Amino acid sequence: MTLGKIISLAGVAAGVLVCAYTGPRSAGAFELQTKTDQGESYNTTSVSFKNNARDAAGWLSLKYGGTVRDMNPISAGPSDPLMMIDVPMSSYQSPLVRRTTIADTRATVGMWDDWVRLTTREAMSNYFKPSTNTPSIYAGNLLQTGPGLENVATSQHLDINIWKSGSTRVSMFGEYDRVGAGFQIPNPNQGKDLFSTPNSTATRMGGSVEQGPISLTLEQRTQQSIAQEDSPINVSNQIGVWLNFDELLRGKRWIPEEMSWLVPSSAYINLGQGRIKAASYQGVNGDTTSDVSAGLSWSRDKIYVSLDYWRSGYQSQLYPWNGWGFDAVLGYHEEKWGVDLYFDANRSMSSYPWEGVLYTDRYTELSGGVVFRRHF
Numbered sequence: 001m002t003l004g005k006i007i008s009l010a011g012v013a014a015g016v017l018v019c020a021y022t023g024p025r026s027a028g029a030f031e032l033q034t035k036t037d038q039g040e041s042y043n044t045t046s047v048s049f050k051n052n053a054r055d056a057a058g059w060l061s062l063k064y065g066g067t068v069r070d071m072n073p074i075s076a077g078p079s080d081p082l083m084m085i086d087v088p089m090s091s092y093q094s095p096l097v098r099r100t101t102i103a104d105t106r107a108t109v110g111m112w113d114d115w116v117r118l119t120t121r122e123a124m125s126n127y128f129k130p131s132t133n134t135p136s137i138y139a140g141n142l143l144q145t146g147p148g149l150e151n152v153a154t155s156q157h158l159d160i161n162i163w164k165s166g167s168t169r170v171s172m173f174g175e176y177d178r179v180g181a182g183f184q185i186p187n188p189n190q191g192k193d194l195f196s197t198p199n200s201t202a203t204r205m206g207g208s209v210e211q212g213p214i215s216l217t218l219e220q221r222t223q224q225s226i227a228q229e230d231s232p233i234n235v236s237n238q239i240g241v242w243l244n245f246d247e248l249l250r251g252k253r254w255i256p257e258e259m260s261w262l263v264p265s266s267a268y269i270n271l272g273q274g275r276i277k278a279a280s281y282q283g284v285n286g287d288t289t290s291d292v293s294a295g296l297s298w299s300r301d302k303i304y305v306s307l308d309y310w311r312s313g314y315q316s317q318l319y320p321w322n323g324w325g326f327d328a329v330l331g332y333h334e335e336k337w338g339v340d341l342y343f344d345a346n347r348s349m350s351s352y353p354w355e356g357v358l359y360t361d362r363y364t365e366l367s368g369g370v371v372f373r374r375h376f
Contacts, residue, residue, distance in 0.1 A: 066105035150182035213244035236274025323348030338373035
C-alpha cells in the first residue's frame, strides 16, 4: 500500500472517530481532493483530505487534514542516469528509492469555544530538488529510507484569546518548529513556511488584534541551524495586515454595482526584517534578511480567484540568497464539487564561495494544472 493511500485512510478513520464522539450533527463533511499536473520532467499527483467536528456545547472542537504530493519522473528508463547507478548498501539499509513524496498532516484541538487552540503539524519529505548536473551527482539525490527523523519536520502552535467583545479580539500565540536535515520541499518560501529551511529549529512569539474587517499581527521569529551548537541565530520582526473588503463595504454604495467585481473580497500584506547573530569568526554576524508577501482574493457567487506574491532575501558577503514566487488560482465551486485552474512561478538564486570564487546556483520552476474537488 502506498504512502498516499495510508494517509488518506488515516484521514477517513479520524473523521469517523470524530463523528462517533461528537455526534453527526456537529461533524463537518469529509472533503477529499485530488490534483494532477504535468511538467517537463515529472508528473505530480496530490491527494488531500480534511474534516472538522465540534461538540454541541462548544467546549471542544477538532480539525484534521493532510496532503500527500507524489512527483514521479516520467522520463525514467534504461537511459535514465538514475537507473544506471550501482550504489553499495550495508546490510541494515533499506533499498534506495527516488525522493519524490511529501506528506503533510495537521490537527487542531480547540477548547472553551476556541479560546485556546493547539495545532500539531508533522510532515515527512522523500523529495529532492531536481538537479541538472552530471549523472555522478545523482547518487546524492537518492534517499536511504529507514529509522530516524532526518526527513521529518514537526511543529506545535498555541493560540490563546486574551479578550473578545463583539467584533474585537485580542490574542497571543507561540510556536516551535524542528526540521530534519534531509527534509526538503519544492519552491521553498523562506519567509512564509518555516519548514523551508532543513536542519533547523525556529520559535515564533507574538500577538494579533482584530477589529471588524481589519486584523493586525506582530511577531518575532528566531531561527537557528542545528548542524552545530554555536550556529548563527536569525532574529526577525514581522508585521502583517489583513483586510476583509466584503465586510468593510457591506451595505455601502461607494462603488457602482456593475463595477463591484473589481474590488477584491480580501487582501493581505506581510513585511519582515531580520539580523544574524553569530561569532565573529563565522563571517556572517550582522547579515540581514528581508521578507515580503502580499495577496488578493475575490469570491463572487460560485467563482473564486486568488493572486499571491512573495519575495525573500538574505543579504550577505559570503552566502547571499534571494527568491520570489507568484501563484494564481481561478475556481468554480458547487455545493458538492468544484474545479480550480492554477498557475505557479518560482525562482531562487543562491551563492557560495569556493577557492576564492563566488559561485551562483539558479533554480526556476513554472507549473500549472487543474484541481477537481469532491465533497463526501
